[in-house]
Amino acid sequence: MFAVQAHEAHVTTxxxxxxxxxxxxxxxxxxxxFGLQCGYCTPGMVVSAIGLLAQNPEPSGxxxxxxxxxxxxxxxxxxSIVAAIQYAAAEMRMPLQAESEPPAGQGRP
Amino acid sequence: xxxxxxxxxxxxxxxxxxxxxSADSEAKILTGGMSLVPMLKLRLMAPKTIIDLGRxxxxxxxxxxxxxxxxxxxxxxxxxATDPSIRMHAQALGEAAALTGDVQVRxxxxxxxxMAHADPSADQPAGALACGATLVAASVNGTxxxxxxxxxxxxxxxALEPDEVLIALRVPKVGxxxxxxxxxxxxxxxxxxxxxxxxxxxxxxxxxxxxxARVAITGVGLKPFLADVTAASxxxxxxSGAALSDAAERGLDDVVAMEDIFGSRSYRSHLxxxxxxxxxxxxxxxxxxx
Numbered sequence: 001m002f003a004v005q006a007h008e009a010h011v012t013t014x015x016x017x018x019x020x021x022x023x024x025x026x027x028x029x030x031x032x033x034f035g036l037q038c039g040y041c042t043p044g045m046v047v048s049a050i051g052l053l054a055q056n057p058e059p060s061g062x063x064x065x066x067x068x069x070x071x072x073x074x075x076x077x078x079x080s081i082v083a084a085i086q087y088a089a090a091e092m093r094m095p096l097q098a099e100s101e102p103p104a105g106q107g108r109p
Numbered sequence: 110x111x112x113x114x115x116x117x118x119x120x121x122x123x124x125x126x127x128x129x130x131s132a133d134s135e136a137k138i139l140t141g142g143m144s145l146v147p148m149l150k151l152r153l154m155a156p157k158t159i160i161d162l163g164r165x166x167x168x169x170x171x172x173x174x175x176x177x178x179x180x181x182x183x184x185x186x187x188x189x190a191t192d193p194s195i196r197m198h199a200q201a202l203g204e205a206a207a208l209t210g211d212v213q214v215r216x217x218x219x220x221x222x223x224m225a226h227a228d229p230s231a232d233q234p235a236g237a238l239a240c241g242a243t244l245v246a247a248s249v250n251g252t253x254x255x256x257x258x259x260x261x262x263x264x265x266x267x268a269l270e271p272d273e274v275l276i277a278l279r280v281p282k283v284g285x286x287x288x289x290x291x292x293x294x295x296x297x298x299x300x301x302x303x304x305x306x307x308x309x310x311x312x313x314x315x316x317x318x319x320x321x322a323r324v325a326i327t328g329v330g331l332k333p334f335l336a337d338v339t340a341a342s343x344x345x346x347x348x349s350g351a352a353l354s355d356a357a358e359r360g361l362d363d364v365v366a367m368e369d370i371f372g373s374r375s376y377r378s379h380l381x382x383x384x385x386x387x388x389x390x391x392x393x394x395x396x397x398x399x
Contacts, residue, residue: 001142001217004117005163048212070211 014043017050026050026088035084037075044071049085057093059085112149115157119164123247126160127274131249133158134271140183143210143218144226162274171195177243177279186215186223189233199280200395201289201309201325201388202236208293209233210302221275224260227267227332229367230303234261234333236291237278238325239309245277252276261332286314288395292384293328296371304328305372306380310388312343314396319343324385329366329377336360339385348393356389357382 018024026049029035036042045068052059052067059067064085065078073081120126130136136158139145148154162168162182169183173194180189189195189206196203202220209215209223209232223233224244234257237244242257246269260268269275283289293307304327312322322343327333338360346352361381366374 001146002117004119005139005142005161051212067212070213 012047014046017046024050024088025091026053026085029084029086029088029091030081033080033084033087035076035081041071041073045073045081049088052085053089053092058089061086110150110152112146113152113155115149115155115159117159117161119161121164121166123162123165123168123274123276124249126162126165127247127249127272129158129160130274131272136160138162138225138274140222141185141214141218143214144222144228168276173198173282177281180220180278180280182219182221182274182276184220186210186218186220186233187212189220190215195280198282199236199240199242199289200392201239201291201311202233202242202280204291205232205236205293205307205309208291208295221278224278225267225269225275227261227263227265228303229264229330229332230305230328231333232291232293232304232307232327235304235307235309235325235327236289237280238333238335239289239291239311239323240280241311241323242281243279244275245279246270246273247276248272248274258335261334264331266332284313286320286396288312288392290388290391290395292388292391294380294384306377306384308381308384308388310343310385310392312348312389312392312396314348314393317347319346319348319393322389324360324389326361326364326381326385329361329381330364331367334364336364336385343389348389350386350390353386353389354382357385 018027026046048068048071056063061082064082118129120129135156137145137156139159139161168181170181171184171192171194172179178194178198186206186209190203206220220233223231237257244255244260246253246255255268262268289311291309293304295302295304306329307327309325313320322340324336324339325333326336339356342356342359361378366377368374
């Protein structure tokens with residue numbers, strides 16, 4: 001898309017998703033589940049995942065794959081990215097009170 | 110590669126857009142740009158003028174009317190894929206939209222743009238053909254309706270004149286016993302990339318028999334087309350597995366299938382037959398679930 005087409009639109013990039021001290025749950029999922037190695041594709045993967053979870057809070061594995069297939073990752077083999085998004089989905093579905101406790105038992109076994 | 114320089118025009122009304130287009134027969138219309146922009150960057154085309162319809166309000170609606178469902182030129186693939194009226198009346202088109210490109214493409218590309226671009230491997234033209242859609246073209250001289258069956262002329266060539274804009278796609282609502290479905294095999298083994306072969310089947314069941322049918326094929330020939338012999342072979346049968354296989358075997362033999370690194374002629378024809386069978390099975394199941 002041409003930049004001029006976004007005139008007057010609000011654009012959120014990866015920089016607007018979370019901060020170093022307060023990661024977005026999807027970013028946290030990518031860290032916990034090793035959803036990245038070189039990091040090149042990660043911003044696209046993260047914003048795609050956020051878009052998916054906004055529409056579908058409980059996606060299946062195949063729904064996650066369908067949602068991220070516009071992004072190519074040469075490092076991870078994708079499985080850990082799918083796990084990262086499942087981690088984030090579970091975390092984002094948790095009731096607010098649980099936020100004070102660390103999300104136990106959702107990382108790798 | 111950067112595109113060659115061009116003037117970017119963003120009119121705020123459709124009449125203004127038509128006026129601008131009539132002034133430059135080489136000008137191109139921009140809606141989603143998912144096909145146009147890559148072609149500009151590959152310098153397959155170098156228009157001096159790009160006319161963006163994106164600032165014109167009222168073009169992004171899906172409207173259920175008395176006899177049909179009408180899609181405006183700014184309706185995105187993602188809208189076509191999820192709209193309840195499309196899901197009810199034009200399943201093959203909706204399913205084709207859901208399998209078009211990836212999520213970025215579906216959020217930005219438009220169904221009417223896919224029609225106008227007339228890629229021989231695109232998904233939604235097959236849905237429009239099978240569902241018996243009508244396309245509406247406008248120019249400064251007025252509007253005209255073009256049946257989908259008359260719209261796709263050749264690879265990347267539609268019946269649109271250089272001064273015409275596609276302003277609507279109208280799909281007739283399904284009647285009693287009617288339903289449709291779309292099946293494809295995409296490149297790289299995926300479902301969402303361009304179709305190596307795809308088939309949309311629309312049919313009407315009466316008293317357990319197929320009373321009418323349309324079969325549209327994409328990815329195989331030089332354009333998306335109606336396989337009339339295949340459809341005629343379906344009519345009068347009970348839609349059993351044997352009847353579907355028999356019909357799928359007919360009608361593709363005289364088609365000159367494309368051949369490239371994604372598939373040989375015989376492989377494409379084989380996949381098209383599988384897609385016809387699977388789409389027909391699901392369309393029949395769709396008529397039963399009404």
